[in-house]
Amino acid sequence: MTKAAVELSGVTKHFGEVVALKGIDLAIADGEFFSLLGPSGCGKTTTLRLIAGFEFPTSGSIQIHGKEMALEPPDARPINTVFQSYALFPHMNVERNVGFGLQMKKVNSNEIATRVGRALDMVQLSHRANAKPDQLSGGMQQRVALARALVNEPEVLLLDEPLGALDLKLRQQMQIELKELQERVGITFIYVTHDQEEALTMSDRIGVMDKGELLQVGTPKEIYESPTSRFVADFIGDISLLAVSVVSPTEVRLSGGGNVPADTSNAGDGSHWLALRPESLHLVSAAADVPDGMVRIPGKVRHRVYYGDSYFYDVETTAGSLDVRQENRPGLPTFDAGTELMVWWNPAAGSLVTA
Amino acid sequence: MRKPAFEPGLEKAAEAAERRRGFLLGLPAYVYLVVFFAVPFFIVFVTSFARRSATGATKYDEFSTSAYVKLLDPLVGTIVWRSFWIATITTAVCLLFAYPFAYYIATRRPAVRNALLVLVMIPFWSNFLVRTYAWRFILGSDGPLGTLTEAMGREPFRLLFTPAAILIGLVYGFLPFMVLPLYAAIERLDWRLVEAARDLYADGWTAFRKVTLPLTRSGIIAGSLLVFVPSFGAYVTPAILGGGKDLLLGSYIVTQFGQARNRPLGSALSIVIMAVMLVALMIRNRSGAEEI
Ligand SMILES: Nc1ncnc2c1ncn2[C@@H]1O[C@H](COP(=O)(O)OP(=O)(O)OP(=O)(O)O)[C@@H](O)[C@H]1O
Ligand SMILES: [Mg+2]
Numbered sequence: 001m002t003k004a005a006v007e008l009s010g011v012t013k014h015f016g017e018v019v020a021l022k023g024i025d026l027a028i029a030d031g032e033f034f035s036l037l038g039p040s041g042c043g044k045t046t047t048l049r050l051i052a053g054f055e056f057p058t059s060g061s062i063q064i065h066g067k068e069m070a071l072e073p074p075d076a077r078p079i080n081t082v083f084q085s086y087a088l089f090p091h092m093n094v095e096r097n098v099g100f101g102l103q104m105k106k107v108n109s110n111e112i113a114t115r116v117g118r119a120l121d122m123v124q125l126s127h128r129a130n131a132k133p134d135q136l137s138g139g140m141q142q143r144v145a146l147a148r149a150l151v152n153e154p155e156v157l158l159l160d161e162p163l164g165a166l167d168l169k170l171r172q173q174m175q176i177e178l179k180e181l182q183e184r185v186g187i188t189f190i191y192v193t194h195d196q197e198e199a200l201t202m203s204d205r206i207g208v209m210d211k212g213e214l215l216q217v218g219t220p221k222e223i224y225e226s227p228t229s230r231f232v233a234d235f236i237g238d239i240s241l242l243a244v245s246v247v248s249p250t251e252v253r254l255s256g257g258g259n260v261p262a263d264t265s266n267a268g269d270g271s272h273w274l275a276l277r278p279e280s281l282h283l284v285s286a287a288a289d290v291p292d293g294m295v296r297i298p299g300k301v302r303h304r305v306y307y308g309d310s311y312f313y314d315v316e317t318t319a320g321s322l323d324v325r326q327e328n329r330p331g332l333p334t335f336d337a338g339t340e341l342m343v344w345w346n347p348a349a350g351s352l353v354t355a
Numbered sequence: 356m357r358k359p360a361f362e363p364g365l366e367k368a369a370e371a372a373e374r375r376r377g378f379l380l381g382l383p384a385y386v387y388l389v390v391f392f393a394v395p396f397f398i399v400f401v402t403s404f405a406r407r408s409a410t411g412a413t414k415y416d417e418f419s420t421s422a423y424v425k426l427l428d429p430l431v432g433t434i435v436w437r438s439f440w441i442a443t444i445t446t447a448v449c450l451l452f453a454y455p456f457a458y459y460i461a462t463r464r465p466a467v468r469n470a471l472l473v474l475v476m477i478p479f480w481s482n483f484l485v486r487t488y489a490w491r492f493i494l495g496s497d498g499p500l501g502t503l504t505e506a507m508g509r510e511p512f513r514l515l516f517t518p519a520a521i522l523i524g525l526v527y528g529f530l531p532f533m534v535l536p537l538y539a540a541i542e543r544l545d546w547r548l549v550e551a552a553r554d555l556y557a558d559g560w561t562a563f564r565k566v567t568l569p570l571t572r573s574g575i576i577a578g579s580l581l582v583f584v585p586s587f588g589a590y591v592t593p594a595i596l597g598g599g600k601d602l603l604l605g606s607y608i609v610t611q612f613g614q615a616r617n618r619p620l621g622s623a624l625s626i627v628i629m630a631v632m633l634v635a636l637m638i639r640n641r642s643g644a645e646e647i
Contacts, residue, residue, distance in 0.1 A: 054550050074553040087551040091569050100565075101555035152555070 003066055005030045005156055005188040006051055011060030011070075013046055013212075020046040022212040023060070028156075028190060028205075033182050035191045035199040038209035039235065044192040045084075047209075048158050051190065052081050065155060075104070080149035082159045086141045088133035094120070094144050095129040101152040119151035122181070139170045150181075156188045163198070175202055196236045200224060208232045225277075228266065230355035233275040240281075240322045241273040241353070252352065256318030260295050261347040268354045278325035280349035283313060283335060284342050296344040301335050315343055403622035411616030422619035426627060431607075438604040441518065441593075442586035445525040449533040449582045450575065452526070457537035457574075461544075472538070475531050487524060487595045494520050494596065516598030524592040529585060533578040540574025541567075576639055584632055604628070 004027040013021040021043045028034045036044045049055045050062060053074035062070040069077055080101065088097050098119055102112045120126045123143035133141055142162060149157055162178070163171045179202050182189050193199050199206050200220040207217045208231075216223060216232045227233035230241065244252040244260070252262045252274060262274060290296045299322065303314035311334060313324040322343055326332060335341055406419040425431070460471045478486060492498055494515040501511035514520045544567060552562035568575075590605030599606060604624070611621030 052554060054553070073558075074550070075556045075558055079554075081551070081554045083547055083551060085545075085547060087545070087547040089548060089551070089566060100552070100557075104552075104556040104561065148555070 003030070004028055004063070005032070005065060006190065007061075007063040007066075008047075008051075009061045009063075011047075011050060011057045011062060013043075013050060013055065014058045020212055021050075021057075024214050026207060026214060026217065028188060031186050031188055033179070033189045033191065033202060033204045035193060035203040035206045036209060037193060037196060037199040037206050037236075039194060042209040043212045044194070044209060045160055048081070048160050048190065048192055051156075052079055052158055053077050078155040080152050080154040080157055082142075082145045082149050082157065082162045084161045084164055086133075086145040088141055088144055088148070090133055093130050093132055094125060094136070097133065097144055098148045098151055100148065105152070115151055119147040122150070123147045138165055139174065142166065142174065146178075146181075150185065150187070153185075154187065156190060158190050158192075160192045161194070162191075164193075171198075178202065200236070208235060210235075226351045227275060227353055228351075230273055230275075230353045233273075233351070233353045238278050238323055238325075240276045240278070240320070242276070242320045242322075244272050244274045244352070246272055246352075254297070254319035256297075256320075258297065258319070260350070262350055262352050264352055267352055270354045273353050273355070274350045275353050276322065276345060276350050278312070278323045281322060281324040281343055281345050283315070283324055283326055283333075284344065285333065285335075286340050286342050288342065290342060290344045293347070294344045295347055295350075296342055299341060299343050301337050301339045301341065304335065304337055315341075317343060399622045399625055402618050403626050405619045405622075407617050407619050413618045419619070422617075422623035423627075425620050426623055431624070434602050434604055434607050437601060438587055441521060441525065441603065442583050442589075444522060445529065445586040446533075446579050446583045448522070448526050449530050450579060453530060453533035453537050453578065454575075457534050458541055460534075460538050461541040468542075475534050478531065483528065484591065484595075487528070487592055490520070490524050490527065491515060491595055494523065515596060516600060518597070518601060520596040521593045521603075524596040525586050525589060528592060529582040532581040532585075536577035536581065537571065537574040540571040540577075544570055580636070580639065587632075588628060 006026075006028045008024050008026045011021055011024040012019070024043075024047060036047060038044055046055065050057050050070075051064075053069070053072055053076070056071050060070065061068060064077060064079065089100065092100070095116055099112045099116045102115060107115075116129075117126065120129055123146055125140060125143055125147065128136060128140065133144065136144065142165075145162070159178075163174050166174060175198060178189075191199075191202065200223075203220055205217060205219055206223050208215050208223060210231050215229050216227065218226075223232065224236055227236065227239075233239050233241065243255045244262075245255075246264045246267050247253050247259060249264055250261055251259045252264060252272065253259050254274075260274065264272075284290065286298065297317045297319055299315040299317035301313055302316050302321070305312040306328075308328065310328050311326045313326065313335065315322045315324055324343065326334070401415070402413060403422055404418055404420065406414045406417055406421065408414050460468055460475075463471065493500075494513070495501060496505075496511035496513040496515075498513075498515075501513055504510070504512040514523070548566050548570065549562050552566045553559070557565060588605050588608075589603070590609055593599075593603045594606055597603070602610075608621045608624055611617045611624070
């Protein structure tokens with residue numbers, strides 16, 4: 001990795017008694033789309049505010065392009081923020097909102113006009129340049145906020161749930177626009193969301209947070225397919241967790257008996273679970289053949305839910321209960337509640353998590 | 356088909372009943388305003404067009420604008436001008452003191468905030484006249500400054516009976532009326548907007564000028580009006596602390612109703628002041644509407 005755009009080391013933040021961040025180490029590369037994901041109150045906004053300079057860390061270091069900035073005020077940092085509430089200046093029209101940063105940087109007025117015009121073109125709002133923010137729809141305000149930040153060509157753009165206030169349709173459209181924009185301008189994005197789908201589809205890398213700690217950092221694929229902790233596994237998507245005990249570097253024992261191959265080299269202390277995604281599990285009738293090398297356990301359908309494109313099964317096994325998703329495709333068998341059957345999966349699909 | 360819940364037209368009756376209830380709630384206030392405001396105002400208005408007899412009696416026998424003509428007298432002009440300046444300076448000084456203080460209060464923790472607000476309002480618990488007389492002592496030659504200068508072997512220093520004393524008294528008396536609306540405006544401010552300005556490279560002072568100040572304008576205007584209007588016509592404070600040397604509007608009007616026995620002139624002056632205030636208020640509302 002080249003020199004990090006933003007690097008946090010050992011960053012903690014206390015608000016009186018409340019410990020909002022317990023020690024964050026994180027390096028975000030230049031041009032990266034990095035998402036912070038986690039439940040409400042886990043410290044996402046606090047992390048962003050520390051990077052922006054609205055709060056100062058209790059301890060630790062924050063470097064921006066190699067320069068220590070932990071205690072610098074926001075106006076000294078080459079960073080801009082898109083606020084969750086947009087925070088557009090209500091007493092200024094769109095044009096003056098967008099031009100504010102350049103005006104503060106004492107850019108000459110001709111250049112301000114050109115660059116503001118270009119920024120408004122980019123977010124397709126040139127025709128509303130004279131409108132006041134409260135005359136615009138939520139989606140338009142969002143785009144003004146984006147233009148207001150991007151027009152300054154910051155090295156890093158911070159976005160705190162920028163799409164949180166939009167309805168689903170607009171949200172999905174803006175997700176695509178944002179991602180395209182980020183690739184086009186090549187600015188580092190640090191994106192806060194608690195929408196896991198948004199994080200998975202947009203990010204180059206994701207950091208999952210809980211209770212002021214950064215639990216795992218990885219590509220969307222790594223986070224989804226190889227969670228390292230029970231929390232990360234559980235937080236993202238549907239997953240079944242089977243209690244297991246480690247018996248050898250390559251094997252774990254299910255709680256109902258029977259050994260299953262699994263990579264246990266990274267297993268820490270504590271209780272262990274085998275995490276299995278619903279779509280990586282297969283159901284066949286009890287007598288059917290299962291390919292060689294696959295893990296199989298017998299089970300019984302407790303519940304079946306129809307989802308249109310798929311069926312969702314809740315299967316009771318000796319090792320615990322499993323959520324299974326089966327595509328709704330002509331020719332594939334379906335199973336009624338109460339049916340005895342066989343569940344199987346590729347051992348590579350399971351990940352060992354610790355809690 | 357289902358039977359409707361009520362006959363068409365009944366909803367009108369229900370709405371009318373609702374309006375009647377609303378009117379009843381407002382009735383005591385209406386009565387009060389009519390008796391104690393509208394009627395006296397009408398009397399003053401009529402009197403301003405009355406005539407002063409040679410003996411000083413007020414004659415309502417003919418329509419006369421002589422009182423208004425008399426207002427053009429340079430003496431009246433001087434008094435209005437002096438009162439205007441005192442009120443303007445009082446307002447400016449109040450604003451200068453009150454803004455930082457209101458800002459300070461509004462940015463404290465809620466508990467501290469409430470305690471400070473109570474402190475601002477404590478003076479209201481005691482009589483205004485008593486407090487003004489206290490200033491008479493403080494500013495007089497027997498007061499702390501006077502005693503100190505006397506002890507230093509000089510002529511005892513005395514602010515009492517100077518325009519400065521009036522100013523101090525007015526600022527003291529009306530400061531809370533400036534602090535409270537300013538506090539309300541600053542407390543309502545969305546601080547994320549200030550953060551946004553800082554984020555967009557504004558330093559603290561610039562963010563204040565470009566965001567905080569314009570967005571708390573309503574408080575500045577409300578506070579300034581609440582201080583300016585009563586300062587302009589103030590009577591008690593100038594009478595007690597000013598020594599009645601340089602005449603101000605309040606005292607002048609009182610004199611017309613008393614010693615000078617010229618009620619039409621006093622009334623005409625009151626009406627003109629009221630008209631000026633009304634126009635100022637209307638201009639303010641016009642510009643305020645666009646902001647909110
Ligand atoms: N100014 C503050 N004073 C006191 N506590 C604070 C302050 N700001 C944040 N906290 C606390 O720090 C913790 C983390 O808050 P933060 O706003 O970073 O969460 P978040 O992950 O952004 O949550 P959400 O998804 O709800 O926005 C919370 O427990 C919160 O109560
Ligand atoms: Mg947040």
